Amino acid sequence: MIVPLGQADPAAVETLLDEAFGADRHRRTAYRLRQGVAWLPALSFAAIEDGGLVGTIQCWPIALSPAAGPPRPINLVGPVAVQPGRQRDGLGRRLMQAMLDAAGDRADLVLIGDPEYYGRFFGFTADATGGWSVPGPVERHRLLARLRPGASDWPVVAALGPPLPPALAAAG
């Protein structure tokens, strides 16, 4: 059963993420991107089986800041995690699909992950991200985006990072 992440026990979510990624996961670049940001309830889900947590997906509102011009909002997808004993049984795809269905055509999405998975099943590519910088090391072929259909004016050179506070963003 896929449910909104708010229905899951936050401690169980952290335990599952440690199991899937290792306890040193907080040093990853993706964590720096969302530092100080709260996950989006509408785009974050849990997979529950027999009352226990077996998978999670979280999304975070971050920003893509071009060298010139205002930052634009983009959603960071991940971590996507399935309990090691339940992997490769469709749960990851169901969690991703729940998020994509909730996002519809309205959201631009970015993630750091395996193109063999996120490209093959969900259409994420590194085509637009070659000139995007991140606050830490990244393998360029793993910085993947799925942009709204018709979106053509994406900055070639830009920095991904936490969103600016509204007052600063308005001031430019």
Ligand SMILES: CC(C)(COP(=O)(O)OP(=O)(O)OC[C@H]1O[C@@H](n2cnc3c(N)ncnc32)[C@H](O)[C@@H]1OP(=O)(O)O)[C@@H](O)C(=O)NCCC(=O)NCCS
């Ligand atoms: C990656 C992950 C979320 C996928 O979820 P899952 O439920 O195990 O996988 P699914 O059942 O949805 O998909 C299975 C298919 O995807 C493929 N697949 C799974 N993980 C993959 C990966 N990292 N790279 C390439 N292919 C992958 C499988 O080979 C399988 O292909 P098949 O149908 O041709 O046999 C899960 O394995 C996981 O939590 N892994 C550890 C944490 C992680 O690496 N997360 C992703 C980075 S954010």
